Amino acid sequence: MSRSEETAVAPETRSSDVAIVYLVFALLFGFSLFMAWGNFQGVPEFYAFMGIAGATPWVLLVAGIVVPPVLFVTGMAIARGRSMMARAGIMLAALAVNAQISLLLEQAARNVAAGVLG
């Protein structure tokens, strides 16, 4: 459905409702960012403690911080001008992709550590 058609179908969409939906998803994406920030601080310390500070996966740690806000903004851009349910669905799909990427980065970091430690 084109955006103009969907807007015509859902004239009851209010900006306050949209703000609430985005606020809920901002909290969820924010929590993901908080976890990534915790990894960014904790993982290098762990690698240093293990004596493999040189192998710290900085790229993965930085990616973990960058991905949640990028996906949140991308989701908002895709959802812009659509009906409320479409917006919520798109943001939920973006959150799911964020969770998948987080798991991918975690596994990659584990594999780096396992590879270095033998």
Place this chain on the structure above:
Amino acid sequence: MNDDQKPEAESADDALSWEGDDELQRATSLDERAPADDDDDLAPRRGVFDVVREMTRGEKAVAALFMVLSLASAAGWIAVVATNPVTLEGTALMLIYELGEFLSIVGAPLAAFTAIQVARGRARTIWLASQFVVTLPWPLLLGALI
């Protein structure tokens, strides 16, 4: 004899009906039919399956294919989550982490469903293909490489 009984039968019918019943019944049937007819004053309420009904046969086949593929991706993500060794201290943290794992599993079908509902025509196919690539169980596929 018959002439005597006829008025009684008519009077019995009269007792079970009222003047204007026909008009009332006609009006009711019109009211019931109204929502199904085109009503320009009201915005149409679209159901989940309205999108599917509007698809061509080819579009339905493409959508069904990507839905099946997304379910296969979900199965892959179940394997990823099942082998994930991470445990966090604190029930709340673990609960939210497991919510993330659950979202990872349902992510592919959810994205496919959203693409089918939101996009149209060629854009729908592009979105379905894009979401399929993005939501593949990459930890499983790249496990040996990373």
